[in-house]
Amino acid sequence: MKRASNTRKLAVLAVVVIVALASVGVWYYLAIYMPQYEEERIRLLTLFTSGVPADLDPALAIDLDSLSIIYNVYDRLVAYKRGTTEVEPCLAASWETPDSMTYIFNLREDVVFHDGTSFDAESVKYSLDRALELEGPLSYILDFINKTEVLDTYRVKVTLDFDFAPFLSIMAHPVASIVSPDAVERYGEDFNKNPVGTGPFMFDSWSLGKEVVLTANKEYFRGAPKLERLVFKTILEAAARKDALEQGEVDVLWSQGEIAPADLADVEANPDIRTFKASGTAIECLGFNLWKKPLNDSKVREAISYAIDYDTIIMDAMDGRAERVGGPIPPDIFGYKPLALRQRDVARARQLLDEAGYSEGFDISLTYNIESLERRKVAEVMRNSLGEIGINVKIKGLDWDSTLDELDSMEHDMFLINWIPDYFDPDSYLFPQFHSASLPPNGANNFGLSDPEIDTILDDGVMTTDPSQRLEAYHKAQERIVEEMPC
Template sequence: MKSPVLRAVLASTLLASSVLLGGQAYAKTLVYCSEANPETFNPAIGIADSTMDAAAKTIFNRLVEFKPGTTEVGPALAESWDVSPDGKTYTFHLRHGVKFQSNEHFTPTRDFDADDVLYTFNRQRDANNPYHKLGGGTYEYFNALGMGTLIDKIDKVDDYTVRFTLTAANVTFLAGLALDYLSILSLEQTEKMVAAGTPELIDSQPVGTGPFMLEAYVPDSQVRYTANKDYWRGAPKIDTLVFAITPEPTTRVERIKANECQVAAPPPPSAVADLRTDPDITVLDLKGQNIGILGFNVEHQPLGDVRVRTALAKAIDRKAIVEAVYAGAGTVAGSVVPPAQLGAVTDAGIDYDPDGAKKLLKEAGHENGLKISLWAMPVSRPYNPNAKRMAEMIQADWAKVGVQSEIVSFEWGEYLKRTAAGEQDTFLLGGSSDNGDPDNMLSYLLSCDGVKGGSNRSRWCDKDFEKLLNEGRVAADQKERAAIYGKAQAILKAEVPVAPIAHSMVAIPIRKSVLNYVLDPFGRQNFAAVDIAE
């Protein structure tokens, strides 16, 4: 938490930056109405989309990245790579002449090289790494997606060549390297900040190789960036990028209509039709690769009993929830796996059956009632645009079968932290796919590694399910992979660690003055190539 003094300094810096910008006759500013504060500016220790948009996509780059608007992996800080015939060794040839940014605390003395790659990965995978415990030492994504067990070793061949040796061939590895949490960090900045006794600046005032440099951050207000004129892909066309933090969806609608922001995070579904009639706004539609879920913490009794979990899922009228919460922009989920992904099934959801719920509760010894907590997200997310309303509807449905529930919520960062620690009984969450592969969502939400890493908030670990995940990562044949994920989804339906609620359509409103904006297939925001019409 930032002190009042630091907040005041940041506020004055932000004001000074605005005044300075006003004196530049041709400066271009783009304002994005975001939905939440970033948890941190270090993608390695963050998990929320708001963090990845504010840090990974703006300040940093990865070894490889998805080509804009696609799920195809292309070169980034690695300009090329070779794969061994057995699929276990990847050799990356790094780009020369890539410069790290500077700020008031740090000026780099060298370009990006192999040492930064080894630092980024080894800090997360090796508990004995001297920097492993910085920032709390929690690497939720890295652990949940199994990178620690997948990577056998990483070797520096020379200053611009890095070799990864895997424990087994893995068809998801290359796309996995494009995920935001593997943004390449500066080893030199870390060394200097640790030596100076200010390691917290690594996370709060980082330097990367990306298109924008962090200038100032005022929590609950805005994040301000300036263009990185030395960006290796070419300087951005906009001079200043501002994330105006606007948690309330209706306020985002008001701001974009008033041209107070030019791009906005998803509006409430009920506002989309009106936005489409505005002559100055274009609404871009994305069939979301996402899932909104109700999760059950199996370590909290009686939720360890599958009969109780199934009963609670059967008691929920998902159709009514989707109609009320998603307002025509969502569909009842047939599975945790989004329908556009390989192997997705449509029959792994739990149908509404309140009489069946009562019967199961009686069998489990809870005929006379049950009291549990129901945690609801404090923010609007594409996969759940109104968690408070959803929680209220679930609460009412459960009351009809004799289950009393208390709705609990916290600030977004605190909510994620506490649910990762397992404080909740039941919880609303979900996610948007990072790469379009079913392994991504299933592993992050439900793997055994995710229990240890904190992303599996149901804290459910099943050896048969885990075996299928491992098989899916190795199988190269797409039909074989689809069959594997079909079996995995059948286990989820039987065991009910989560109840899939809905998949949503995602609407992104942009002002027509915005040029070169490319809709990200995973709903993330990237302004590196965006321009504003003069």
């Protein structure tokens, strides 16, 4: 079984943080401007993008600002049930699995594209084939597809190269969006600026660097949206986003990271704003480069994990908006295993360093992307914690691109960075980060972890479709990963 591995995403929505084998779950944060006297808001919803959307072609997009818009313009064969990680029918009314590598989708017959052309099996084949042929930054997600065949007008068969249990979850990903073949041919290279799908909202206009406007698809097969327009405004600065929310210039901010942590209390206290919090689905970790001394010594890694002041990270660096979990999969994802949390023990940390031959400590660097104020605070807590056992930490703040360059070249020592799953399945958390096939430059295993036992477990987990066997495999994988301590 040969698999392509992940590239890095460019932004983050919600975060669950893993710190040296003890995870911190950061709350998903949603703030909504609520004055009821403004009747216009019944018809118009203004959101924001924290970056400039780069591409509205689902076969080519990678940044989350673009993908947020794509989700509203396009549909996919399946979708996630609201508030869950389970898939349900969307453009496919149902599906059959004659064998574990074959899926036959029975398509809805009441769907049209925004340009008035018909949705059918030919458009599904066109879209999936096109996404693979263009080789966009996320096309690797579909690499396991062997071929897509039209059986009749509203039936399409997808054959896989090998058994792949998360297949339906992947088909809910934006890269698997169904595009209008007529629109692609009509607009050519400009299709990315003139998206045409079947989704609840239709593309209206794009003022580059300012806003993207969508209008309601009143013929939407799931029922017309209650909102007449969605406006995605580009607001790059966190302070400006907060001001825009408080003044009613935008209606919704999502993700705690889009507001400066120091401003969250003010937002929550504002009577015109309602806030909602829930656990997130991304992962952030303190990672160790196992290719470098002294981090290649498990006793050193264990000493660091005992030395870190987790309570201060949660209460000060994260303002009490987090909780710890014990492994690399967050609680709301299938495959999660509740693992023991390591408690701080400075004496034990010193003992382990002494046993490893580093009783006098050592110098080491901790890399993070300088755009994240919260991550800077976490790094400072870690520096202070490790200083207590003689480890002198140099905090190394780099811009995002330079951070990724350093990680992919394996020049780093320790690092703080997030992981966003491509699809809600344990495979998307573990294979790209911990399988040896994902070592740079092929993937995001920037820990340098290469463990045949982990590789075998992960391969077995993705190829079996029996839920109980998958659960057992991913529980074993997490136990082994925690034992190896790459993070």
